[in-house]
Amino acid sequence: MPELLLDGQPLKVDEGTTVAAALLLGGDGSSRTSVSGQRRAPFCGMGVCQECRVSTDGQRRLACQTLCRDGMRVESRP
Amino acid sequence: MSQSADIIIIGAGIIGAACAHELARRGLRVLVLDAGRRAATAAGMGHLIVLDDNPAELALSQYSLQRWRDWGRDMPADCAYRQNGTLWLAANAEEMAVAEAKYQVLREQGLDCQLLGAAALQAAEPELSQTLHGALKVGGDGILYAPNAARWLLQHAQIELRMARVVEIDHRRVRLDDGAWLSAEVLILANGVYARELCPELPLQAKKGHLLITDRYPGRVNHTLVELGYVTSAHNASGPSVAANIQPRPTGQLLIGASRQFDSEAPEVEPWMLGKMLRRAVDYMPGLAGLNAIRAWTGLRAASPDGLPLLGEHPQRPGLWLAVGHEGLGVTTAPGSADLLVAQLFGETAPLAPDAYLPQRFLGVAAHA
Ligand SMILES: Cc1cc2nc3c(=O)[nH]c(=O)nc-3n(C[C@H](O)[C@H](O)[C@H](O)COP(=O)(O)OP(=O)(O)OC[C@H]3O[C@@H](n4cnc5c(N)ncnc54)[C@H](O)[C@@H]3O)c2cc1C
Numbered sequence: 001m002p003e004l005l006l007d008g009q010p011l012k013v014d015e016g017t018t019v020a021a022a023l024l025l026g027g028d029g030s031s032r033t034s035v036s037g038q039r040r041a042p043f044c045g046m047g048v049c050q051e052c053r054v055s056t057d058g059q060r061r062l063a064c065q066t067l068c069r070d071g072m073r074v075e076s077r078p
Numbered sequence: 079m080s081q082s083a084d085i086i087i088i089g090a091g092i093i094g095a096a097c098a099h100e101l102a103r104r105g106l107r108v109l110v111l112d113a114g115r116r117a118a119t120a121a122g123m124g125h126l127i128v129l130d131d132n133p134a135e136l137a138l139s140q141y142s143l144q145r146w147r148d149w150g151r152d153m154p155a156d157c158a159y160r161q162n163g164t165l166w167l168a169a170n171a172e173e174m175a176v177a178e179a180k181y182q183v184l185r186e187q188g189l190d191c192q193l194l195g196a197a198a199l200q201a202a203e204p205e206l207s208q209t210l211h212g213a214l215k216v217g218g219d220g221i222l223y224a225p226n227a228a229r230w231l232l233q234h235a236q237i238e239l240r241m242a243r244v245v246e247i248d249h250r251r252v253r254l255d256d257g258a259w260l261s262a263e264v265l266i267l268a269n270g271v272y273a274r275e276l277c278p279e280l281p282l283q284a285k286k287g288h289l290l291i292t293d294r295y296p297g298r299v300n301h302t303l304v305e306l307g308y309v310t311s312a313h314n315a316s317g318p319s320v321a322a323n324i325q326p327r328p329t330g331q332l333l334i335g336a337s338r339q340f341d342s343e344a345p346e347v348e349p350w351m352l353g354k355m356l357r358r359a360v361d362y363m364p365g366l367a368g369l370n371a372i373r374a375w376t377g378l379r380a381a382s383p384d385g386l387p388l389l390g391e392h393p394q395r396p397g398l399w400l401a402v403g404h405e406g407l408g409v410t411t412a413p414g415s416a417d418l419l420v421a422q423l424f425g426e427t428a429p430l431a432p433d434a435y436l437p438q439r440f441l442g443v444a445a446h447a
Contacts (some may be wrong), residue, residue: 050372
């Protein structure tokens with residue numbers, strides 16, 4: 001089972017869990033904060049709407065298109 | 079039939095909105111009708127830029143830039159107005175000579191501009207390719223979020239905005255798609271590329287453009303970056319063309335343009351064209367290739383044969399005033415266009431000589447002069 005760090009907190013998830021699902025399991029479900037200060041969360045779930053941009057290991061990724069890996073650092077609150 | 083307003087404006091894009099604003103300020107009751115269709119104002123880049131392809135374009139854009147700087151002081155934050163300046167990038171010695179010639183022209187008009195050598199350009203914009211020869215900086219240029227600027231211009235007690243589609247113009251009346259007729263002493267046609275539907279004699283052609291916006295990367299780019307090759311590659315070509323145009327949005331996003339093509343009015347993004355446009359931008363800013371894009375879209379510019387707008391009364395249709403054909407510069411030239419039109423309507427001396435923009439140059443003289 002991969003274990004990741006979500007905003008600094010450890011979180012164990014099942015193999016094959018997307019980062020979008022991990023955000024819901026271990027956080028507030030949101031992936032980032034918008035310019036106007038609102039929390040933003042996955043919307044379309046299929047890589048089109050670009051709402052779920054999230055930082056994983058320092059790279060911007062789409063949470064719904066990214067699988068959790070052991071040791072991954074996910075930051076939703078820059 | 080009773081008068082619906084003193085003036086009816088067809089189209090609530092940046093041009094219709096600027097005209098409405100100016101007329102309302104003079105105390106007229108203005109009814110603005112808009113069909114909510116795909117508008118250039120919503121699609122475009124909102125780069126406020128002085129262009130000098132010909133003296134009339136220079137006069138109109140320079141005058142309008144001054145008006146935007148004045149309005150900029152009062153505009154709400156969501157209009158995202160910034161006076162961040164344009165850098166015209168020279169890729170080789172030939173283009174550096176173009177930059178120097180442009181510098182002379184703009185300086186003669188009293189514009190704030192400055193030539194930068196390669197080192198100064200690197201210092202100003204470190205993300206740019208080190209192979210560039212230099213740039214011309216135009217300090218008075220800016221950027222704007224045009225849809226919100228149009229909304230702001232329409233906020234006036236004398237202006238009523240109504241969502242409705244005009245299907246016919248008959249003398250001083252318009253017919254809406256629900257069959258109702260509305261009338262006014264003066265009609266202003268400001269519905270962009272759609273003007274051809276209501277006025278088929280207008281010599282307007284659609285010029286499709288692609289744009290793309292990235293995720294937020296604050297602080298990487300300061301000025302709006304435009305290649306000088308733009309002057310030759312984008313403006314004077316009849317086939318599809320691209321030119322690098324990189325604009326830093328206040329959010330830290332980068333708005334990337336621009337493409338031009340006459341062969342398609344379909345709204346779809348065309349991957350071959352988008353790819354060509356992005357490769358061009360990456361030539362100028364190599365690091366762009368590593369950034370994430372979040373959206374791409376297209377829009378249509380309404381191009382007249384000489385690239386200048388048509389501003390004035392229709393010579394064969396008294397009471398119908400034209401404010402169309404703004405091509406790729408209508409956000410910039412909206413205030414000047416409105417002032418020129420309103421001055422003619424009131425029979426006043428316009429702030430610029432109106433001749434170069436009169437519809438007569440394409441439509442001929444009045445039928446019954
Ligand atoms: C890709 C692209 C990039 C651009 N970049 C820039 C730039 O950087 N700087 C710049 O200055 N300019 C730029 N432009 C040009 C600029 O956006 C346009 O010149 C300007 O927005 C034109 O405004 P408009 O009000 O004439 O037309 P539009 O914005 O198209 O508005 C027309 C309005 O009329 C309405 N309408 C249409 N038909 C009817 C009808 N029958 N009845 C009622 N209403 C109707 C529509 O709903 C629409 O709201 C760009 C354009 C494009 C396409």
